Amino acid sequence: MRAPAALAVLLALLLTSLALAQNPAPISVVSAAGRRALPATLVNGQEYVSLDDVALFLPLSLREDRQGGLIVTVRGKTIVAPRDRPLVSVDGRVVSLPGPVTRAGTRWLAPIDFLPRALGPVAEQRIEYRRASRLLVLGTVRVPRVTTRLESSGATARVTVEIAPPAGVMTVTDTDRVVVRIDADALDVAPVAGAAAAVAQVRVDQPASLTVLLAPASGEAKTTTSTADTMTRVIIEIAPAGQAPDTSSAAPPQPAAPAPALVLAPAAGGVRTVVIDPGHGGEDAGVKGPGGTLEKQVTLDLAKRLKSVLEARLGVHVVLTRDDDRAVTLDERTATANNAKGHVFVSLHMNGSPAPARTGPAVFFMRLDREGEDTRREAGAQALALPVLGGGTRIIETIRWDLAQARHIEDSQRLAALLAGAFQGRGGAPAPVHPAPLRVLAGLDMPAALFEMGYLTNAEQEKGLATEDVRSLWVQAVYDAVSQFATGPAPAPVPAAPAARERR
Amino acid sequence: MKRTMLFGLAGFTALALLGWGVNVGLQYLGRTSSPDVPVAPTPPPAPTARITATLFYGAPDGLSLAPVRVDVPLAEGAVAQGRQIVRALLQPPPAPYLAVIPRGTTLKALYLTTGGDAFVDLSAEVSTNHPGGTQAELLTVYAIVNAMTTNLQGVQRVQLLIDGREADTVAGHVDVRRPLERDPSLVRQDPPPAVQ
Numbered sequence: 001m002r003a004p005a006a007l008a009v010l011l012a013l014l015l016t017s018l019a020l021a022q023n024p025a026p027i028s029v030v031s032a033a034g035r036r037a038l039p040a041t042l043v044n045g046q047e048y049v050s051l052d053d054v055a056l057f058l059p060l061s062l063r064e065d066r067q068g069g070l071i072v073t074v075r076g077k078t079i080v081a082p083r084d085r086p087l088v089s090v091d092g093r094v095v096s097l098p099g100p101v102t103r104a105g106t107r108w109l110a111p112i113d114f115l116p117r118a119l120g121p122v123a124e125q126r127i128e129y130r131r132a133s134r135l136l137v138l139g140t141v142r143v144p145r146v147t148t149r150l151e152s153s154g155a156t157a158r159v160t161v162e163i164a165p166p167a168g169v170m171t172v173t174d175t176d177r178v179v180v181r182i183d184a185d186a187l188d189v190a191p192v193a194g195a196a197a198a199v200a201q202v203r204v205d206q207p208a209s210l211t212v213l214l215a216p217a218s219g220e221a222k223t224t225t226s227t228a229d230t231m232t233r234v235i236i237e238i239a240p241a242g243q244a245p246d247t248s249s250a251a252p253p254q255p256a257a258p259a260p261a262l263v264l265a266p267a268a269g270g271v272r273t274v275v276i277d278p279g280h281g282g283e284d285a286g287v288k289g290p291g292g293t294l295e296k297q298v299t300l301d302l303a304k305r306l307k308s309v310l311e312a313r314l315g316v317h318v319v320l321t322r323d324d325d326r327a328v329t330l331d332e333r334t335a336t337a338n339n340a341k342g343h344v345f346v347s348l349h350m351n352g353s354p355a356p357a358r359t360g361p362a363v364f365f366m367r368l369d370r371e372g373e374d375t376r377r378e379a380g381a382q383a384l385a386l387p388v389l390g391g392g393t394r395i396i397e398t399i400r401w402d403l404a405q406a407r408h409i410e411d412s413q414r415l416a417a418l419l420a421g422a423f424q425g426r427g428g429a430p431a432p433v434h435p436a437p438l439r440v441l442a443g444l445d446m447p448a449a450l451f452e453m454g455y456l457t458n459a460e461q462e463k464g465l466a467t468e469d470v471r472s473l474w475v476q477a478v479y480d481a482v483s484q485f486a487t488g489p490a491p492a493p494v495p496a497a498p499a500a501r502e503r504r
Numbered sequence: 505m506k507r508t509m510l511f512g513l514a515g516f517t518a519l520a521l522l523g524w525g526v527n528v529g530l531q532y533l534g535r536t537s538s539p540d541v542p543v544a545p546t547p548p549p550a551p552t553a554r555i556t557a558t559l560f561y562g563a564p565d566g567l568s569l570a571p572v573r574v575d576v577p578l579a580e581g582a583v584a585q586g587r588q589i590v591r592a593l594l595q596p597p598p599a600p601y602l603a604v605i606p607r608g609t610t611l612k613a614l615y616l617t618t619g620g621d622a623f624v625d626l627s628a629e630v631s632t633n634h635p636g637g638t639q640a641e642l643l644t645v646y647a648i649v650n651a652m653t654t655n656l657q658g659v660q661r662v663q664l665l666i667d668g669r670e671a672d673t674v675a676g677h678v679d680v681r682r683p684l685e686r687d688p689s690l691v692r693q694d695p696p697p698a699v700q
Contacts, residue, residue: 439678
C-alpha cells in the first residue's frame with residue numbers, strides 16, 4: 001500500500017509544479033488605495049487576467065452578447081469584444097490586442113494589454129502597465145523608474161541608483177547596508193546592471209525602498225544625492241575595509257561633519273501608532289525664512305521622511321495629519337490623532353524670533369492653567385464603574401474633550417525631554433524644554449510634544465535646511481526620541497484603567 | 505501885511521506844539537492806564553499726569569521678554585488706564601529692545617470683569633502681520649498678558665480677542681481661547697531699566 005501512496009504524492013507534486021510553472025507571478029496593482037495582487041494566467045503564450053478580478057478594483061460590468069462575444073460597460077461606455085478575434089471596439093473605436101478576449105468556464109479572460117488599451121480610454125483614470133516590473137499603475141500614484149548600476153574601480157565599488165522622474169530621497173547608512181528610501185507609492189525597478197564584489201545584494205523593499213546589502217568584508221559606505229530636471233541620482237561609494245571612501249569624483253562635495261547614520265533600534269514596546277503632525281499647510285505657510293523657505297514645506301518633507309524611517313525601523317504605524325500642501329485646522333489634527341488611537345504625537349515646526357541671530361531647537365509640551373489642573377485632578381475622581389452583562393464592572397472615564405492632554409502631562413514631559421536630549425552628541429546643544437499652552441496639544445489623548453527644529457528666521461539655519469545632513473539630523477533626533485520613548489518605561493497609567501473612554 | 509504873516513506863523517507853530525503835546529500826553533496816558541485794562545494772561549501748558557508702568561518688550565536675545573519701566577499717561581479708571589498701557593505697548597520699543605507685537609496692530613476695545621479677567625480686543629494685524637513661530641507668538645501674547653496683570657491691580661488673567669471675536673490662536677500655536685495667567689518664566693530677570 002505504501003508504494004501507490006508515494007506515487008500519488010509524487011504525481012500530485014508534479015502536477016502542482018507544472019501548474020505553477022504555467023502560471024506567471026501575479027501582477028502588482030498600485031493605486032491610491034494601496035497595493036494588491038492580480039493573478040495572471042498564460043493562454044497561448046500570452047499573459048491573461050480575469051476580468052472578474054479586475055472588476056474588484058475597477059467599476060466594470062460584464063455581459064455576454066448573442067454571438068458569444070463580451071460586452072464590458074465602464075462608466076456608461078461600452079467595450080465590445082467579438083468572439084475569437086484579437087480586437088475590441090472601445091466606445092466605437094477599434095483597438096487591437098495580442099489575443100482575443102476568451103471565456104474559461106464561468107470566467108472571462110483578457111490579455112493584460114486589454115487594461116491600458118481598452119479600459120484606459122473609458123475608465124477616466126490612468127491605467128498603465130509596466131511590463132518589466134509587472135506593475136499595473138492606476139490613477140495619480142507616483143511610481144518612478146529606478147535603475148541600479150554596480151561598478152568596481154580597483155578596490156572601491158560604486159552603486160549608482162537613478163530615479164526618474166525625480167523624487168525625494170533619504171539614505172540611511174548602517175554597518176552592513178545602505179537603505180535608499182524614495183518618496184513614492186511604488187517603484188518600477190529595472191534589473192540591476194553590472195557587479196561589484198563589495199555588494200552582496202540589491203533588494204527592493206515595499207513600498208518604495210532599495211536596500212544595498214554590503215559584502216561582509218567591505219568597508220565604509222558613503223552616499224551623495226543630486227537631483228536634476230529628469231532624475232534623482234544617488235551614488236554610494238564603498239571603500240575597502242579600513243579605508244574611508246573617496247567621494248571626490250562624486251559631486252557634490254560632502255560637508256565636514258558626516259551625515260549621521262541611523263542606528264537600528266529594538267521593536268517599539270507598547271507604542272504601535274505614532275502620529276506625526278507637519279505644522280501649517282495650504283494658505284498658512286508658517287514662518288518664512290529670509291531666503292523664502294516656507295515652514296510648511298520643511299515640516300511636510302521631514303514628516304514624510306520620518307514616516308518612512310519609523311515604519312521601516314521601528315515597525316510602528318505612522319499617521320500623518322497631512323500628507324500634502326493643504327490647510328488643516330488644529331482641531332482636525334487633534335481629531336486625526338485621537339481617531340487613529342495614537343500612542344505618541346509629535347508636531348513638527350520651525351521657529352521664528354524677532355532676533356534674526358537666534359538659532360537652535362526648542363521643545364514644548366502642554367502647560368495647564370488652573371482649569372486644566374482642576375480637570376486633571378477630576379479625571380480620576382469622575383471615573384464611573386458601571387456593571388456589565390455577565391458580571392464585573394466597566395470603568396467609564398470622563399474628561400473634557402478639549403483638555404484630554406491633561407491626563408498625559410508627565411509622559412508628554414518625558415517625550416519632550418527625550419526630543420531635547422536627542423541633539424546632544426550630534427553637534428548640537430540639548431534643546432530647551434518649555435511648558436506652554438499650545439492649542440494643537442490641548443485635546444490630544446496621548447503623550448504629545450511640539451518640536452521646533454530650528455529658527456527659520458535665521459539665514460544660516462535656513463541655508464542649512466537645504467542640506468541632507470541637517471534634515472537627516474532632525475529625522476534622526478525625532479526617531480531616537482520616539483524609539484527611546486517607546487522602549488523606555490511604560491507610560492504612567494491613566495487614572496482608571498482599563499478604561500472605555502468617553503468624552504464629554 | 506508883514507504883521508499878518510507873523511501872526512499866521514505864530515499860530516501855526518502854536519497849533520503844531522499843541523498837537524505834539526496832545527500826542528505825547530496820550531502816549532503817557534496809554535502807558536500808565538494798563539493796570540486798569542483787564543488782559544487775559546497766557547496760561548502755561550497744563551502738565552499731563554503720568555504714571556510709570558512696567559511694559560514688556562522683546563529682549564535682544566529674541567527668547568524672552570524684558571521688563572521696561574515707561575511713563576504712560578494717567579487715566580481715570582482701570583479700563584482707561586488699561587487702554588493707555590496697551591497703546592503704549594503697541595508703540596515701537598526703545599533700543600535695544602525688539603518689537604514683539606506685529607506692526608499695524610491697534611487696540612479696538614478693552615473690557616474688565618469683576619472676576620479679574622481682562623479682554624483685550626486687537627485688530628486683525630496682530631494675526632495677519634505675525635511672522636510666526638511658537639517662540640515669537642509666546643512673546644506676543646505674554647507681552648500683553650504680563651503688562652496687564654503687572655500694572656492693573658485686580659487683573660489676574662487676560663484673554664485676547666481679534667477683531668472683536670474669540671480666536672483659537674494668534675499665529676497657529678498659542679491657545680488663546682481662554683484667559684491666560686501671567687507667565688513670569690518668559691521674563692528676563694534683569695532689573696527693569698527706566699525709559700522716559
